[in-house]
Amino acid sequence: MGIDDFTGWRFNNDTDEELVAVMDKHLPKGWKKNADHRRQVYRVVENFLKTPDKMGTKDREKRARYLTLDQEENVDTQRTIADATGRRLYVQTPYRSKFRRDVEQIEKEYRSR
Numbered sequence: 001m002g003i004d005d006f007t008g009w010r011f012n013n014d015t016d017e018e019l020v021a022v023m024d025k026h027l028p029k030g031w032k033k034n035a036d037h038r039r040q041v042y043r044v045v046e047n048f049l050k051t052p053d054k055m056g057t058k059d060r061e062k063r064a065r066y067l068t069l070d071q072e073e074n075v076d077t078q079r080t081i082a083d084a085t086g087r088r089l090y091v092q093t094p095y096r097s098k099f100r101r102d103v104e105q106i107e108k109e110y111r112s113r
Helices: 017-026 035-050 057-071 078-084 095-111
Strands: none
Touching: 017 035, 017 095, 035 057, 035 078, 035 095, 057 078, 057 095
């Protein structure tokens, strides 16, 4: 069994390689270490890119976390998703603003490809 077998989601098959490459450039190096967190972080970024860009970054990121929560079978609280894109991803605070800054950079580079 692979590390993502319990969810039916395969990181190497179910992700956009270009998006992953951009995320690798802008997120902390360890973002892919844990299979659950990797999937959650990827989904938050992917959902962020689907939100209307006329919304503010904070609102877009919050909506992306809620959309990700709906996609995750074994996650029952919004806090779990927030932790995956916050304290489990960044060593220092403020976690939220660091993630928002990084996701803005990811979006800018990804959309310019």
